[in-house]
Amino acid sequence: MLERGSTIGILGGGQLGRMMAVAGARLGYRCIGYAPAGDNVAAPVCDDFFINAWDDKPALAAFAAKCDVVTWEFENVPVAVAAAMPPDGIFPLPRALETAQDRLIEKRFVENLGGRPAPYAKVDSRADLDMAIERIGMPGILKTRRDGYDGKGQWRLSSQRDVEALTFSDRPAIYEGLVSFSAEFSVILVRGRDGEVRFWESPRNLHEHGILATSALPAGEVIKEQSDPARELARQVADALSYVGVLTLEFFACDDGPVFNEMAPRVHNSGHWTIEGAVTSQFENHIRAVAGLPLGNTRTTAKKVVMNNVLGKDIKGVTEHLGVSDAHWHDYGKKQTRAGRKMGHVTRLIR
Ligand code: AMP
Numbered sequence: 238m239l240e241r242g243s244t245i246g247i248l249g250g251g252q253l254g255r256m257m258a259v260a261g262a263r264l265g266y267r268c269i270g271y272a273p274a275g276d277n278v279a280a281p282v283c284d285d286f287f288i289n290a291w292d293d294k295p296a297l298a299a300f301a302a303k304c305d306v307v308t309w310e311f312e313n314v315p316v317a318v319a320a321a322m323p324p325d326g327i328f329p330l331p332r333a334l335e336t337a338q339d340r341l342i343e344k345r346f347v348e349n350l351g352g353r354p355a356p357y358a359k360v361d362s363r364a365d366l367d368m369a370i371e372r373i374g375m376p377g378i379l380k381t382r383r384d385g386y387d388g389k390g391q392w393r394l395s396s397q398r399d400v401e402a403l404t405f406s407d408r409p410a411i412y413e414g415l416v417s418f419s420a421e422f423s424v425i426l427v428r429g430r431d432g433e434v435r436f437w438e439s440p441r442n443l444h445e446h447g448i449l450a451t452s453a454l455p456a457g458e459v460i461k462e463q464s465d466p467a468r469e470l471a472r473q474v475a476d477a478l479s480y481v482g483v484l485t486l487e488f489f490a491c492d493d494g495p496v497f498n499e500m501a502p503r504v505h506n507s508g509h510w511t512i513e514g515a516v517t518s519q520f521e522n523h524i525r526a527v528a529g530l531p532l533g534n535t536r537t538t539a540k541k542v543v544m545n546n547v548l549g550k551d552i553k554g555v556t557e558h559l560g561v562s563d564a565h566w567h568d569y570g571k572k573q574t575r576a577g578r579k580m581g582h583v584t585r586l587i588r
Contacts, residue, residue: 249311250277388447
């Protein structure tokens with residue numbers, strides 16, 4: 238168990254790190270961050286922040302030397318960076334990153350555990366894509382295997398015309414059949430150092446243009462019915478990775494049961510509602526898990542919870558909504574406003 242006053246290192250400097258560091262401070266830990274130059278919004282709430290490239294070995298060594306334990310808030314932290322941290326002092330283990338950074342490896346891993354992804358094919362060339370479309374059909378989505386997020390690195394293909402218009406970059410990709418779903422949901426769990434697993438209630442997630450817009454509870458009957466098998470799969474994924482911390486799996490609720498979409502080896506946007514809507518938030522439980530503290534209760538505390546992301550220019554005037562009782566605004570403190578950029582979120586509750 239990490240002594241109070243110990244130092245937790247966070248790799249990555251985004252809003253997830255910011256909310257993680259706030260939770261860490263509440264539990265009496267010092268949090269220090271590490272990320273390359275950029276709008277590192279975690280920095281102002283960390284005790285110290287290293288702004289260095291991912292391949293700066295002396296800086297990584299200096300950072301590691303200051304940490305009692307290290308975690309990450311960003312799943313595209315290079316595996317070599319996580320592997321450069323003391324092996325008994327990084328949670329989750331770097332192989333969770335290795336698995337989740339590549340859509341192909343991730344899907345195969347989950348399939349081997351009995352999960353059911355959308356039909357997919359590996360695509361390394363235009364010829365592969367043609368074959369994939371022939372086998373799986375259209376509509377479908379071409380996704381880069383690595384570095385995609387918030388709908389980036391994805392192309393929807395509905396007709397041969399879309400295929401012709403595609404400037405194929407030869408970046409390793411996968412082609413996925415479009416799933417016809419009635420709803421999307423996520424399973425968010427925390428696994429402790431001793432292997433104990435706790436789940437939060439699964440929210441219904443609405444995406445717009447590939448970006449999460451809303452997470453809401455109660456999620457409805459369909460998701461309630463499908464969350465048990467989805468949880469079982471998520472537990473197996475966590476066990477297989479000897480996972481420590483918060484892990485998220487996203488699913489499509491379909492007529493014949495849950496279809497696995499993707500996993501995130503970290504706290505997740507669809508779990509932000511837990512800050513006000515659950516006994517213990519995903520951020521607090523992530524810190525508890527990596528620190529080896531007992532896990533907190535994950536029960537939902539409100540009848541209804543709705544979390545809305547605030548993107549780009551929509552941040553203007555957002556505080557006007559706070560007159561509504563039990564509405565909570567989280568400003569990520571980002572300096573640059575860009576279309577589609579996550580600037581903050583609002584959580585509204587009915588108790
Ligand atoms: P992803 O980055 O893969 O999670 O994709 C972002 C969003 O795009 C998902 O949450 C879905 O709303 C949509 N999407 C991605 N893949 C598929 C698919 N195979 N079928 C239907 N919708 C999808």
